[in-house]
Amino acid sequence: MLYLHGLMGYPTPEKMSLLAPKAENLYYPSLDYFNHPDLFGWLLGEVADKKIDYIVGSSAGGLMAYWLARRVGCKALLFNPALAKFSVRADITQHMTGYLPTQPFFYDIVIGTEDDTIVPQTTFDFLATHDLPAHYQLHIREGLGHRIDIDTFSWAVGLIP
Numbered sequence: 301m302l303y304l305h306g307l308m309g310y311p312t313p314e315k316m317s318l319l320a321p322k323a324e325n326l327y328y329p330s331l332d333y334f335n336h337p338d339l340f341g342w343l344l345g346e347v348a349d350k351k352i353d354y355i356v357g358s359s360a361g362g363l364m365a366y367w368l369a370r371r372v373g374c375k376a377l378l379f380n381p382a383l384a385k386f387s388v389r390a391d392i393t394q395h396m397t398g399y400l401p402t403q404p405f406f407y408d409i410v411i412g413t414e415d416d417t418i419v420p421q422t423t424f425d426f427l428a429t430h431d432l433p434a435h436y437q438l439h440i441r442e443g444l445g446h447r448i449d450i451d452t453f454s455w456a457v458g459l460i461p
Contacts, residue, residue: 301323301326301327301356301460302346302350302354302355302356303315303328303356303357303361304328304343304362304364304365305328305330306360306362307360307382309361311328314450319457319460322457322460323354325350327350327352338394339364340395341395343368352374354376354377355368355374355377356376356378357376357377357381358379358381358448359379359381359382362380362382363381363389366407367395370405373401374403375405375407376408377407377410377456377459377460378407379410379448379456380411380417380418380423380448383422383423383426383430384423384425386430406435406437407437408436408437409427409436410439410444410456411439412443412448414445415446416446418446439456
């Protein structure tokens with residue numbers, strides 16, 4: 301399992317301890333979204349090398365997880381993913397342009413109604429124009445903001461097979 305933190309975040313020990321029982325191997329690299337020109341390409345290599353079969357991502361990590369899962373054909377759990385920011389990541393565009401999925405993929409997407417960083421409507425609009433409802437399940441959490449509290453995280457980990 302791969303965990304991808306958000307733009308200014310990091311993998312907390314408490315959250316990693318909740319994921320650990322769900323994964324044979326849990327990998328949670330520290331990501332530099334600003335200074336790694338081909339972060340997506342590097343992550344593709346890591347997914348292949350480590351035989352990742354499930355990806356969890358939050359915010360910017362959710363954006364990466366969305367496209368990685370689609371590219372490698374696996375399931376993912378996304379928290380307030382920054383999907384509408386797709387166009388600002390040239391490295392994703394570089395690796396996804398012209399690519400058609402050949403393996404099944406599926407997303408559980410947790411959306412906080414009070415997220416003022418990644419406004420929920422931008423995610424809904426992105427999904428409506430870029431994906432099919434058969435590929436994802438939305439989980440709307442009333443009162444949840446951008447930061448994912450431990451109770452919500454724990455609940456969502458229960459969605460992982």
